[in-house]
Amino acid sequence: MRRERGVALLEVLAAVAILGVAGLALVELVAGGTRAVAVARDRERELADEERLLTAWSLLKREELDQRIGERRVGPYVVRVQRQERGLYRLAVERSAAPGVEELVTVVWRGVAK
Numbered sequence: 054m055r056r057e058r059g060v061a062l063l064e065v066l067a068a069v070a071i072l073g074v075a076g077l078a079l080v081e082l083v084a085g086g087t088r089a090v091a092v093a094r095d096r097e098r099e100l101a102d103e104e105r106l107l108t109a110w111s112l113l114k115r116e117e118l119d120q121r122i123g124e125r126r127v128g129p130y131v132v133r134v135q136r137q138e139r140g141l142y143r144l145a146v147e148r149s150a151a152p153g154v155e156e157l158v159t160v161v162w163r164g165v166a167k
Contacts, residue, residue, distance in 0.1 A: 099148065099156075100156070100157075102128075102130070103130060103146045103148075103156050103157050104157060106127060106130055106132065106146055107132075107144060107146050107157045107159060110132055110134070110144050111144055111159055111161050114163065115140065115163035115164075115165075118134055118136075118142050118161075118163060119136070121134045122134050122135065122136055126149065129148060129149050129150070130146055130147065130148055130149060131146070131147050131148075131149055131152070132144065132145070132146055133145040133146075133147070133155075137160070139165055140162055140163050140164055140165045141160065141161075141162055141163075142160065142161050142162075142163065143158065143159075143160050144158065144159050144160070144161065145157070145158045146158075
């Protein structure tokens with residue numbers, strides 16, 4: 054009888070240990086998911102900012118784009134304006150934290166004044 058109680062106690066301890074390990078794994082999984090959601094939310098906000106910035110710059114007139122040829126730092130972003138040929142401009146936005154990685158790029162045509 055005593056021996057059976059000792060075996061039962063060992064079974065209960067083993068079950069508690071297994072549940073503890075499973076619980077820790079579940080907590081880590083939830084924490085990882087929460088971190089991924091936060092990173093995705095921050096990245097989405099950055100892309101929205103970059104899109105607004107690129108849209109604003111793409112609405113500039115030809116003379117204004119000519120004045121801004123080159124790289125300009127705008128907050129945490131860098132806007133690069135290149136004139137491919139007369140009236141054709143390439144606009145690119147990148148994060149200052151990731152130089153050389155263009156996040157958004159567009160090409161705009163501003164007809165030549167006659």
